[in-house]
Amino acid sequence: LRARLGAAVATVLALALLMVVGGARPAVVKAAVAYSGLGGPIAQSVRRGIDFDHDGFSPVLGGGDCDDLDASVHPGAREIPDDGIDQNCVGGDATTAARPVDDVGFVAPPASLPPDFDVVLITIDTLRADHLGTYGYGRDTSPRLDALAAEGALFVNGWAHAPSTRYSMPAILTGRLPLDVYYDYGVSGWPGILPKATTIAEILRDRGLHTGAVVNYHYFDPYRHMDQGIDPGDYDNSNARLHQGSDPAHTKGSSSREQTDHAIKWLDTLGGQRFFLWVHYYDPHHEYERHREVPQFGDAPMDLYDNEIRWTDSQIGRLFDDLKRRGVWDKTIVVVTGDHGEGFGEHDVTHHGYHLYAAQTKVPFIIKVPGQPPRRITTPVGHVDILPTLADLAGAAPSTEMMGRSLVDLLDGSAPPDRDRVIFQQLSYENHHEMRAAVDQRCHLIYNVSPHTSWEAYRIDVDPAEVHDVSDQPGPCDTVKAAFARWYDGDQIPPGAAEALLPARPTVARELDVDLGREVRLLGVALPAEIQAGATFDVTWTFEARGKLDDGWKVFAHFEQVGGRGRFTGDHEPARPFA
Structure with missing residues (x-):
């Protein structure tokens, strides 16, 4: 016993020494944590002991x-531009010039597109790209989707921006990155979408298409407003009853057949109207069911998952057959993607939801545009590209709210492949579980912000399974890391920051110096001395921010008429400073 204890103590001391000496090398810490069984607790203890500003890092x-x-400087901190301080410890101090200006890339729709085109959007839950035949999978899981890819455009490098439905579906529907969606946090459970968001359905309805949706999970209940832009009475979530289970990670039941049945019934009601139809297929999600109507692959979890894919593929094929029977297939734009992937032990991760590895986020991405020849496109693309692409094809105007770009120039062959295009990923959960990532055609870079800060990089062009972390090695990932740093800083800078932030304390005509809590002081207010009834006028508030502000802090301004003159009264509710 004494010998064992001595060996254990020696092991602990050796690991501690190894990690302290090799602390500058992330690979050393990762190896200690992964293989010792003790490295994790030791590293955590040392980190807790060496945190002089008590910010948790x-x-x-x-x-x-x-x-x-x-304490205001640490991974994940709010970056304040142009102050000479790198608050978030990535890429140096941000500048207001770093805020990205999104090029939505709109071009003229291809001449081959019929003016009376229809649109079908198919989203498939938990579908990773490398389990489809068209992406090189050895099993015959997807003959109908393979045929669609052979007829349309297959995007080889398609990515979800997050590994869960709660983040991916809003990104698909609104064309905004998951943490930049306009969320309604006033609903119970997962947040919904605010009316200020613009959805695919709204854009296409405004272009004259009748809009409908057939979905099948309680997440899509109307109170979350996923039906925004769907015509009244044409949002069908009745098949949600077929998937039972209080834990969203483990639900039982099947609905693919019923989803296609309901979609066909909805098409029957249109009477020849142009349409946009969104159908969500849920069956590949765990728990995996066995479908004996299609080929079997075995009894292991991955075998059953593949069986679920084959079953879902067969039911999507029935919908395609119905569109052909109606004579509208050749004028219908079809978009197919997975909302996220699924893990089967890669990086010791099963299922999905909490990691940004390729197993959880590389998804099928297929677009068929009438009249366009088949293409295999290598340019990286993401879910936020779907909305601007459909808007561009529909002849809608581009918008600064769009965070992706139109893919029409890739679909019609007028743009060359761009291997350096970078797709960004975001993940944020409770208890400081934060990750960000960037991926181009060659490299997948993952920044684990918290609770344990580290970088990972994988050469996906030669290591698609992401087995070998090359974050310590120079190479193509350096370019992605530079792009990531620019995006990461720029994404934290709100619109209008360049105009609103002042480089130095200004001189104001009438000093007020009113404290609004500890972090904000109101320096002055400028407004006209005389205001005529019915007239418009400008008011300028000048604030000084003295510290980090929590989200949700607001200032309310009230104007009162006193003796025929305008008088400004400032107030703040709740009793905390402006954000």
Whole structure:
């Protein structure tokens, strides 16, 4: 016993020494955590002990804190541009010029597109790209989707921006990155979509298409407003009853047959009207069911998952057959994607939801545009590209709200492949579970922000399974990391920041110096001395921010008429400063 205890103590000390000495090398810490069984607790203990500013982040052993004497500086901190401080420890101090200006890339729709085109959007839950035949899978899981890819455009590098439905579906529907969607947090459970968001259905309805949706999970209940833009009475979530289970990670039941049945019935009601139809297929989601109507692959979890894919594929094929029977197939744009993937032990991860690895986020991406020849497109694309692509094809105007770009120039062959295009990913959960990522054609870079800060990089062009972490090695991933740093900083800068932020304390005509809590002081208010009834006028507020502001802080301004003169009264509710 004494010998064993001595060996254990020696092991602990050796690991601690190894990690402290090799603390500058992330690979050392990762190896200790992964293989020792003790490295994780040791690293956590050392990080907790070396955190002088008590912000929860350490400068050693992957803690990531780039200034351990300033609690406002740490991984994930809110970046303040142009102040000479790198608050989030990525890419140096941000500048207002770093805020990205999105090029939505609209071009003229191809001449081959019929003016009376229809649109079908198919989203498939939990479908990873590398389990379809068209992406090189050895099993015959997807003959109908393979045939669609052979007729349309197959995007080889299609990515979800997040690994779960709650983040991916809003990104698909609104064309905004998951953490930039206009969410309604006033609903119970997962957030919904606010009316200020613009959806695919709204855009296409405004272009004259009758809009409908056939969905099948309680997440899509109307109170979350996923039906925004769907014509009244044409949003069908009745098949949600077929998937039972209080834990969203483990639901039982099957609905693919019923989804196609309901979609066909909805098409029967149109009477020849142009349409946009969104159908969501849920069956590949765990728990996996066995479908004896289609080929069997075995009894292991992956075998049953593949069987679910084959069953779903057969039911999607029935919908395609119905469109052909109606004579509208040749004038219908068809978009197919998975909302996220599924893990089967890669990186010791099963299922999905909490990681950004390719197994969880690389998804099928197929678009058929009438009259266009088949294409195999290598340019990386993401879910936020679907809305601008459909808007462009429909002749709608581009919008600064769109965070993706139109793919029409790739679909019609007028643009060359762009291997350097970078797709960004976001993940944020409770308890400081934060990840961000960037991926181009060659490299997938993952930044684990918290709770344990680290970088990972995988050469997906030669290592598609993401087995070998090359974050410590120079190469193509350096270019992706530079692009990531620009995006990561720029994404934190709100619109209008360049105009609103002042480089120095200004001189105001009438000083007020009113404290609005500890972090914000109102320096002054400028407004006209005389205001005529019915006239418009400009008011300028000048604030000084003295610290980090929590989300949700607001200032309310009230104007009162006193003796025929306008008087400004400032108030704040709740009693906290402006954000």
